Amino acid sequence: PSPRCTFVLQLLSSRPPRATTEMAAHAEIWRLTLDASLVDLAELGAPGGLAYDISYNKYGMRVAFLGLSQNIASYARRISRRMIDHNNQLLEGTEEIDTKIIEAAIRNTNRFRIAPNRRSRIASSLKQTTALDAATEGTAFFQSCCGAVCFSQGDLLPAESLALLADLKKIF
Numbered sequence: 001p002s003p004r005c006t007f008v009l010q011l012l013s014s015r016p017p018r019a020t021t022e023m024a025a026h027a028e029i030w031r032l033t034l035d036a037s038l039v040d041l042a043e044l045g046a047p048g049g050l051a052y053d054i055s056y057n058k059y060g061m062r063v064a065f066l067g068l069s070q071n072i073a074s075y076a077r078r079i080s081r082r083m084i085d086h087n088n089q090l091l092e093g094t095e096e097i098d099t100k101i102i103e104a105a106i107r108n109t110n111r112f113r114i115a116p117n118r119r120s121r122i123a124s125s126l127k128q129t130t131a132l133d134a135a136t137e138g139t140a141f142f143q144s145c146c147g148a149v150c151f152s153q154g155d156l157l158p159a160e161s162l163a164l165l166a167d168l169k170k171i172f
Contacts, residue, residue: 003068004049005154007076007161009168013060015144021118025125026137027056028108032101033134034086041078050075054083060145069155073164080171084142090135097134102126148172 019027031054038052045051050067052075063083065076105126109119148169152161 003070003155005067005069005072005152005156007065007072007152007156007164008150009063009065009076009165010057010059010149011061011063011142011145011172012147012149013141013144014146015141016056016060017058021121022125023137023140025105025122026129026133027141028105029097029101029126029129030086030090030134030138030141031056032105032108033090033097033131034083036098036101037086037089038079038082041075041082045075052076052079061141069157069160072156073160073167076164077167077171080168084171087135087138090131090138093131095130095132097129097131102129142172145172 015023016027034054042052045067048068048071050065050071052066053062053064055062063080065072065079067075106123109122109126114122150161150165150168152164156164
C-alpha cells in the first residue's frame with residue numbers, strides 16, 4: 001500500500017455562485033496573491049511529496065492537500081493558517097497588485113466560455129482590483145461560510161482525519 005493520501009476541505013458558502021463580476025475578480029486576485037504568498041511552503045513541501053490546490057466552486061472554496069500521511073496534517077495546518085493571515089498581509093502591503101498576478105487572472109478567465117463583453121468587464125475589474133479590494137473580498141468570503149465538508153482518501157486513518165479536521169476547525 002502507498003503512504004500517499006488526500007485531504008479535501010470544502011468551505012461552504014453561497015457567495016461564489018452569486019458573485020458579481022467585481023466580486024469574482026476580487027476573489028480571484030485574493031486566491032492568486034495567496035498562491036504567490038504560499039510559494040515558500042509549496043517549494044518546501046514538494047520534495048516531501050506535498051502539494052495543495054485552492055479553487056472556488058459553486059459550493060464555496062475547495063482546499064485540497066496531497067501528500068504522505070506522516071506529514072500532510074502539519075502541511076494542511078500551516079497552509080490554513082496562512083490563508084487566514086493572508087488578508088492582513090494584503091492590508092499591510094502595497095495597494096497595487098503585481099501585474100503578473102493580474103495577467104495570470106486574465107489568462108485564467110480566457111479558459112472559460114464567456115461572452116466577449118462579459119470577458120472584457122471581468123478583465124477591466126481585474127485590472128482595477130487593489131489589495132484592499134482583494135482583502136475585503138477574502139474577509140467577506142470567510143464571513144459568509146456556513147460550514148464545511150471534508151473527506152480523506154488513501155493512507156490517512158479515520159482518527160487522523162478527524163484530528164486534522166478538529167485542528168482546521170480551530171483555524172477557520
